[in-house]
Amino acid sequence: xxxxxxxxxxxxxxxxxxxxxxxxxxxxxxxxxxxxxxxxxxxxxxxxxxxxxxxxxxxxxxxxxxxxxxxxxxxxxxxxxxxxxxxxxxxxxxxxxxxxxxxxxxxxxxxxxxxxxxxxxxxxxxxxxxxxxxxxxxxxxxxxxxxxxxxxxxxxxxxxxxxxxxxxxxxxxxxxxxxxxx
Numbered sequence: 478x479x480x481x482x483x484x485x486x487x488x489x490x491x492x493x494x495x496x497x498x499x500x501x502x503x504x505x506x507x508x509x510x511x512x513x514x515x516x517x518x519x520x521x522x523x524x525x526x527x528x529x530x531x532x533x534x535x536x537x538x539x540x541x542x543x544x545x546x547x548x549x550x551x552x553x554x555x556x557x558x559x560x561x562x563x564x565x566x567x568x569x570x571x572x573x574x575x576x577x578x579x580x581x582x583x584x585x586x587x588x589x590x591x592x593x594x595x596x597x598x599x600x601x602x603x604x605x606x607x608x609x610x611x612x613x614x615x616x617x618x619x620x621x622x623x624x625x626x627x628x629x630x631x632x633x634x635x636x637x638x639x640x641x642x643x644x645x646x647x648x649x650x651x652x653x654x655x656x657x658x659x
Contacts, residue, residue, distance in 0.1 A: 488532035498553035503578020506644035
C-alpha cells in the first residue's frame with residue numbers, strides 16, 4: 478500500500494495528513510475520486526494543492542483502504558510512539574475533517590441520516606472533536622490515557638465504517654472533470 482502520509486505531504490501544503498485523510502474519507506462514500514478532489518478545494522484552500530497527481534493517488538489509496546473487504550481501514554493518525562497530546566490533537570482533527578466531508582456527502586446525495594444508531598454515531602463523533610488531553614487521563618495515569626485513546630480511535634474507525642455504509646452508491650454519482658484549477 479502507498480504511504481498515505483508521504484502522499485499527503487506531497488499533495489497539499491498547510492493541511493495535516495490526518496486532516497486530509499479525514500476529509501477524504503468523509504467525501505468518498507458514493508463519489509468518484511475526481512469529485513472528491515474537486516470538493517477538497519471547498520474544504521481547504523485550493524492554492525494549497527501542490528501536486529494534483531499525488532492528491533489523486535492519495536484519494537484512490539484512501540478509497541481502497543476505506544472500502545477494503547477485510548475491514549482493515551484505520552484513520553491516518555500518528556504512531557503510538559508519538560506523544561499522547563499530539564495523538565489526541567490528530568484524532569480531533571481527523572474526526573472534524575471527516576464530519577465536514579461527510580456533511581458534504583449527505584448534502585450531495587440528498588440523503589438524511591436514517592436511524593437512531595447513525596445519529597448517535599454522528600453525535601459521538603462530534604463529541605470526539607471537543608476532546609483535549611485532560612479528557613483522556615492525566616499524565617500520571619499514562620496507561621489509562623493510552624487505553625482511553627485506543628478505545629476512542631477504535632470507536633472512530635468502526636463509526637466511520639458504519640456511516641460510510643449508510644450511503645447508497647448511485648449509478649449517477651458525480652463524475653466528470655472536476656480537476657479544473659488544480
